[in-house]
Amino acid sequence: xxxxxxxxxxxxxxxxxxxxxxxxxxxxxxxxxxxxxxxxxxxxxxxxxxxxxxxxxxxxxxxxxxxxxxxxxxxxxxxxxxxxxxxxxxxxxxxxxxxxxxxxxxxxxxxxxxxxxxxx
Numbered sequence: 020x021x022x023x024x025x026x027x028x029x030x031x032x033x034x035x036x037x038x039x040x041x042x043x044x045x046x047x048x049x050x051x052x053x054x055x056x057x058x059x060x061x062x063x064x065x066x067x068x069x070x071x072x073x074x075x076x077x078x079x080x081x082x083x084x085x086x087x088x089x090x091x092x093x094x095x096x097x098x099x100x101x102x103x104x105x106x107x108x109x110x111x112x113x114x115x116x117x118x119x120x121x122x123x124x125x126x127x128x129x130x131x132x133x134x135x136x137x138x139x
Contacts, residue, residue, distance in 0.1 A: 026058065026066040029081070029127065030073040036124040037069045044100050045085075061085060069125070083123075084130040086138075090117050093131045097121060 031037045038057055041047050047059035047067070056070035067083065087093060090108045098104060108119040108131075118132035 024064045024066065026068055027083070028056070028068040028070055028073060029083075029125070030075045031069040031071060031125050032075075033124060034069065034071050040124050041067070041069070044097070044102060082120075082128045082130050084132055086132055086134065088133055090119065090131055090133050094119055097131075 041059050042049055047061060049057060050060050051058040055072050056068050058066050058068040061067050094104060094108050102121050104119055104121045108117055110117045115135040116132045118130050120128055120130050123129055
């Protein structure tokens with residue numbers, strides 16, 4: 020039986036810089052401000068939270084993937100806002116995805132991707 024929602028919580032040292040990035044650059048809706056945590060809606064029933072009191076994870080092992088059919092629009096929009104993207108979107112035949120990567124202010128890797136065949 021599937022769950023109703025998902026929330027992924029991650030550590031941040033700088034909640035203000037994180038808030039600016041997720042609210043102003045990615046334009047995600049802030050759904051809850053808990054003082055030391057801010058929670059953003061990423062899709063219909065999925066959320067991403069950043070908290071100052073959590074343990075610092077090993078950032079190299081974390082990829083936050085945001086799935087959309089509009090990969091190129093996101094790429095152009097993020098570039099226009101000054102986000103450093105190392106290379107334009109590419110098709111990855113091994114994983115059957117079209118995607119690109121960038122970093123948030125915390126050093127987490129974010130990926131914008133489209134699956135060749137939608138997950139359902």
